[in-house]
Amino acid sequence: MSAASSRSGQALERRRQLRQERRQERLKQIWRVTVLAGSAGALGWGLLQQGWVVRDPDQIEVLGSRQVSRAQVIREGDLQLPLQLLTLQPKRLAQRLSAGLPVEQVQVNRLMLPPRLQISLVDREAVAQAQRRTRKGFEMGYVDRLGNWMTRRQQSAGAPAAAPTVMVLGWQERLRPSLSRVLAERDALGSPLLQVRFEPNGSLWLRTAALGDIHLGPTDDKLAKRLDVLRHLSSELPGQINNLKLKSIDLSDPDQPELGLPAKPVPKADKTPPPAAD
Known part of the structure; x- marks a missing residue:
């Protein structure tokens, strides 16, 4: 085998090794990103579960009504404190309030910072x-x-x-x-x-x-x-x-x-x- 052929074979082998190393490095990066994303998601979910909670009636805001009180909203909406906002279904809560209160419209919003429940009402007379x-x-x-x-x-x-x-x-x-x-x-x-x-x-x-x-x-x-x-x-x-x-x-x-x-x-x-x- 000539010297030229030997050098050519070594170059091919070197390129093959470099491609393999780059592939392995990409796999490591993907794994790191996956682990970090999973950890961040789990941490965020845990923080939301523990932090996105209504613990006090003052965290329930009732807007727009001159005749419906916060106590009536809590009673008719069957809101049990502490209340996990993630598990709350705004549409279903709005339906319960519409059925039990003298209101024409109900809009329910979950707010994060600070955690609170905002309920906007239009009175019926x-x-x-x-x-x-x-x-x-x-x-x-x-x-x-x-x-x-x-x-x-x-x-x-x-x-x-x-x-x-x-x-x-x-x-x-x-x-x-x-x-x-x-x-x-x-x-x-x-x-x-x-x-x-x-x-x-x-x-x-x-x-x-x-x-x-x-x-x-x-x-x-x-x-x-x-x-x-x-x-x-x-x-x-x-x-x-x-x-x-x-x-x-x-x-x-x-x-x-x-x-x-x-x-x-x-x-x-x-x-x-x-x-x-x-």
């Missing part, structure tokens, strides 16, 4: 008493400005207030948008609203202080026009019907309102005997 039919019979409760049903428990969980004067009879979930529209205009009808009544078929009746019973008919796209006509009649009719004793007003056709007048009394027959014949 009962604007009317309500009655609905259930499988067990009639149930009494309340509705908010959007027509949503509120249980007596939800109402009592809010700030003490006088019971609303408006009564909603025959509440149904499918009719909630129409109820919301009526309640939004209850102070603009020209006369205090006393009662909202839904028949089983959805037909809508109102009762106001000045006009008595008003039949608004179906809850269709003409409801807004019927309410406009009602406002007009509330300003024009009371002075003209004081002595008529209306039975009701029918606005189911808003272009042709009908006044339900009591029937005229039938004249009594004249019981005076005829004069005697001569």
